[in-house]
Amino acid sequence: MQRASRIAQLENTAHWDLIIIGGGATGLGAAVDAASRGLKTLLIERADFAKGTSSRSTKLVHGGVRYLAQGNIKLVKEALRERGYLLKNAPHICSTQPFLIPVYTWFDKFFYGIGLMTYDLLAGKLSLGATKILSAKKTIELLPSIKQENLKGSIQYFDGQFDDSRLAIDLAYTATSEGATVLNYVSLVGFEKKGQKIIGIHCKDEISGKKYTVPASSFINATGVFTDQVLQFDDAQREQIVRPSQGVHLVVRKEFFKTSYAMMVPKTADGRVFFAVPWHDSVVLGTTDTAIDTISMEPQAMDGEIDFIIEHFNKYNAVAISRNDVQSVFVGLRPLVKAGGVASTALISRDHTIIVSTSGLVTITGGKWTTYRRMAHDAVNNALFVSKQPKRDCVTRNLKIGDPEKRRAMIGAIILEDPNYAKQLHQNYPYTVAEIIFAIRHELAETVEDLLARRTRLLFLDARVAISLAQTAANLLAKELGKDQEWEKKQVESFQELAYLYIC
Numbered sequence: 001m002q003r004a005s006r007i008a009q010l011e012n013t014a015h016w017d018l019i020i021i022g023g024g025a026t027g028l029g030a031a032v033d034a035a036s037r038g039l040k041t042l043l044i045e046r047a048d049f050a051k052g053t054s055s056r057s058t059k060l061v062h063g064g065v066r067y068l069a070q071g072n073i074k075l076v077k078e079a080l081r082e083r084g085y086l087l088k089n090a091p092h093i094c095s096t097q098p099f100l101i102p103v104y105t106w107f108d109k110f111f112y113g114i115g116l117m118t119y120d121l122l123a124g125k126l127s128l129g130a131t132k133i134l135s136a137k138k139t140i141e142l143l144p145s146i147k148q149e150n151l152k153g154s155i156q157y158f159d160g161q162f163d164d165s166r167l168a169i170d171l172a173y174t175a176t177s178e179g180a181t182v183l184n185y186v187s188l189v190g191f192e193k194k195g196q197k198i199i200g201i202h203c204k205d206e207i208s209g210k211k212y213t214v215p216a217s218s219f220i221n222a223t224g225v226f227t228d229q230v231l232q233f234d235d236a237q238r239e240q241i242v243r244p245s246q247g248v249h250l251v252v253r254k255e256f257f258k259t260s261y262a263m264m265v266p267k268t269a270d271g272r273v274f275f276a277v278p279w280h281d282s283v284v285l286g287t288t289d290t291a292i293d294t295i296s297m298e299p300q301a302m303d304g305e306i307d308f309i310i311e312h313f314n315k316y317n318a319v320a321i322s323r324n325d326v327q328s329v330f331v332g333l334r335p336l337v338k339a340g341g342v343a344s345t346a347l348i349s350r351d352h353t354i355i356v357s358t359s360g361l362v363t364i365t366g367g368k369w370t371t372y373r374r375m376a377h378d379a380v381n382n383a384l385f386v387s388k389q390p391k392r393d394c395v396t397r398n399l400k401i402g403d404p405e406k407r408r409a410m411i412g413a414i415i416l417e418d419p420n421y422a423k424q425l426h427q428n429y430p431y432t433v434a435e436i437i438f439a440i441r442h443e444l445a446e447t448v449e450d451l452l453a454r455r456t457r458l459l460f461l462d463a464r465v466a467i468s469l470a471q472t473a474a475n476l477l478a479k480e481l482g483k484d485q486e487w488e489k490k491q492v493e494s495f496q497e498l499a500y501l502y503i504c
């Protein structure tokens with residue numbers, strides 16, 4: 001129902017002010033930004049919202065302690081500001097998370113103590129709590145499973161934590177409330193041009209197979225690691241600019257890390273940052289940084305990456321884990337822009353890149369979830385400028401994201417249809433049948449994967465549990481969407497095939 005009315009908007013709108021390609025953090029942020037400025041906005045996503053990197057982050061709302069170590073104060077300050085806005089505008093999805101950096105030398109205690117105090121100072125009024133230097137005794141109290149030999153104490157600091165794909169769904173909701181048309185399972189397949197200029201897109205509804213040509217004044221390419229594919233639809237000769245790098249995460253049960261604190265190791269033996277972060281009653285461990293040659297919607301962890309994470313967790317944590325303890329493995333791809341590949345860059349700022357092509361296409365890539373709002377602001381400003389549309393001010397700094405009360409009330413109304421809908425899908429996780437039905441009716445969930453990977457996070461929390469719930473989810477989907485048993489069976493099979501990739 002909901003999808004049909006959006007497809008009708010796609011078919012019946014004579015002209016759009018802006019079309020955004022890509023429904024991850026960047027594209028959805030741009031849709032919220034543009035629609036709330038009053039632009040007639042269309043966003044198309046070829047898979048599901050946040051199916052790409054935006055559901056596969058470490059789930060931190062952070063200023064980037066890493067950038068501080070590099071002396072990039074401006075970048076850290078800006079990300080800390082965005083951290084503050086996000087926690088204020090989406091408090092139902094983002095929360096303050098205390099972190100501890102365990103230290104094993106007096107030098108590290110001093111060095112990281114000063115560093116994290118600076119980090120907090122840079123946050124100014126948007127500080128989430130003062131950095132403190134803790135004794136070894138206090139550290140053991142807060143992180144009971146920390147390795148104690150030679151422990152000199154820890155640095156306590158604060159950052160934010162969030163549920164990435166839930167935030168994406170709420171951004172889609174907010175963009176729609178502001179007047180945008182936001183569609184998943186619609187892919188860009190080409191551009192319509194007049195001379196050198198893009199005047200429209202060719203897109204395909206991946207569910208019905210129907211193709212459309214859609215005219216617009218301006219275009220944003222927000223396709224993450226797939227940026228080059230879209231740039232080449234515009235100019236087939238265009239050199240590739242993205243060099244992908246992958247980051248692996250493992251999820252284990254909370255009993256291995258019994259604390260509400262997150263642990264951060266700023267520099268592992270090979271110079272990486274390592275996190276153990278409590279998330280939805282489990283613990284996320286990661287990440288890695290491995291350059292790869294091929295990009296895919298379902299990147300796979302390499303054995304060495306899994307071993308690296310297990311070894312590093314066991315190096316700092318007295319309760320050791322092995323592969324058998326891993327409930328889920330998920331991998332995200334970073335779209336790093338090759339040096340020299342941005343000759344035509346219009347505005348390079350911060351850690352994201354904006355490229356304006358001669359066709360008028362505005363490409364935005366890089367950055368992080370935390371700074372999506374600022375990235376959206378920059379991308380929409382560029383799109384307006386390039387297409388010579390009147391300047392309009394960005395209004396997202398104080399714009400609330402999502403409407404948790406309305407969502408709760410609508411889920412409550414679904415339970416009134418049948419009290420059985422209040423039941424949890426699985427005893428270990430709080431998600432209810434009513435939430436699944438709500439996601440199908442109001443959050444554009446079209447597949448079992450949408451329901452179990454991104455509307456709920458079961459695939460990321462425990463792949464085996466997700467596999468066991470595929471039939472239930474498929475059944476509810478088929479009933480709500482009016483699909484037959486054959487469709488239902490295929491949904492279960494394709495989800496289970498995918499979910500096995502999340503088991504290591």
Ligand SMILES: Cc1cc2nc3c(=O)[nH]c(=O)nc-3n(C[C@H](O)[C@H](O)[C@H](O)COP(=O)(O)OP(=O)(O)OC[C@H]3O[C@@H](n4cnc5c(N)ncnc54)[C@H](O)[C@@H]3O)c2cc1C
Pocket residue numbers: 021022023024025026027044045046047048049050051052053054055056057058059060061062186187188189222223224225226229230246247248287331332333334365366367368369370371
């Ligand atoms: C391992 C890892 C950990 C991270 N951790 C954090 C963190 O803790 N905190 C933080 O702030 N940031 C983090 N980040 C960064 C953050 O996740 C990314 O910056 C962000 O998700 C990128 O969003 P995006 O919208 O640019 O790309 P994506 O989320 O990849 O979205 C691009 C979308 O474009 C769609 N698309 C592609 N081609 C087409 C087409 N032809 N037609 C239509 N749609 C198309 C894709 O399907 C995809 O959904 C992390 C990144 C990685 C890799």
